[in-house]
């Protein structure tokens with residue numbers, strides 16, 4: 001399996017993450033720490049998917065706080 005380079009900024013690998021307080025096991029989201037793009041669980045990671053972290057948290061009624069992000073492991077291509 002190959003690691004996924006962020007399709008937006010191409011500066012870093014995409015990582016699997018969990019947001020603090022989420023009950024899901026494992027690391028349900030994918031995230032680029034360079035450009036703060038988040039992919040929901042199950043999203044195909046490409047440059048048509050994903051959402052800016054601040055927009056994502058606003059859509060959930062929350063604030064974008066980078067301390068909430070728990071880094072898992074490098075995402076692999078499916």
Ligand SMILES: [Zn+2]
Pocket residue numbers: 006007008009010011012032033034035036037
């Ligand atoms: Zn990126």
